Amino acid sequence: MLQAKGIYKNYGALPVLKGVDLEVKEGEVVSIVGSSGAGKSTLLHIAGTLDAPDKGEVYINNTNVTALSGNKLSAFRNKHIGFIFQFHHLLPEFTAFENVCMPGYISSASKSAVEKRAKELLETMGLAHRLEHKPSQMSGGEQQRVSVARALINNPDIVFADEPTGNLDSHLAEEMHELFFKLRDAIGQTFLIVTHNNHLADLCDRKLVMKDGLFVTE
Numbered sequence: 001m002l003q004a005k006g007i008y009k010n011y012g013a014l015p016v017l018k019g020v021d022l023e024v025k026e027g028e029v030v031s032i033v034g035s036s037g038a039g040k041s042t043l044l045h046i047a048g049t050l051d052a053p054d055k056g057e058v059y060i061n062n063t064n065v066t067a068l069s070g071n072k073l074s075a076f077r078n079k080h081i082g083f084i085f086q087f088h089h090l091l092p093e094f095t096a097f098e099n100v101c102m103p104g105y106i107s108s109a110s111k112s113a114v115e116k117r118a119k120e121l122l123e124t125m126g127l128a129h130r131l132e133h134k135p136s137q138m139s140g141g142e143q144q145r146v147s148v149a150r151a152l153i154n155n156p157d158i159v160f161a162d163e164p165t166g167n168l169d170s171h172l173a174e175e176m177h178e179l180f181f182k183l184r185d186a187i188g189q190t191f192l193i194v195t196h197n198n199h200l201a202d203l204c205d206r207k208l209v210m211k212d213g214l215f216v217t218e
């Protein structure tokens, strides 16, 4: 599903990634842990096509995404990749339903199919009663579940999550973690998750530990 080969990234004179290899198989939930500054988010952003490596290649479902740019890259990202961030980045002026539909409207899917799927996803997230609420009218846990529904609207090959529960209390974080594993079991959803939450990391199919820009064995 995902292969990153020999990924290097420097920020100015600072070497952040030093030849990282990573593979995630279909239907796997893989976590990346490690101390602050180890390079976890940098790798997630490169694997998720949000940033380019200085050297190395990323393949998602056999497409060399490192070779894509401009509209082709945007279209690939929209169709094949979902993102969940620590801060949900929902658009404040739009409702939960509209936020979830947005990436679907951008893809070439039909409007009615997008809206049907958005409703179904929000129902699955236990948010059937929140469709018309704006982010400011929802709790932090509800907002984050809307962002999960948004990440899934185009049926992505893989979801990249950067500290997805870092902003939630432990009870809500647990619920969110259960949701990830439920999605893996129900629809074979693949996830790559950067987290400082050891409990979540331990529940994952595999836990990768990053130190100073490389994976290490614990």
Ligand SMILES: Nc1ncnc2c1ncn2[C@@H]1O[C@H](COP(=O)(O)OP(=O)(O)OP(=O)(O)O)[C@@H](O)[C@H]1O
Binding pocket: 011, 016, 034, 035, 036, 037, 038, 039, 040, 041, 042, 043
């Ligand atoms: N855009 C940038 N410009 C310059 N330096 C950066 C940039 N992004 C990250 N860095 C630096 O690269 C290093 C790795 O950052 P990264 O965010 O990948 O670490 P991390 O392991 O995700 O840390 P944390 O757990 O604190 O989020 C850090 O030293 C950081 O300061």
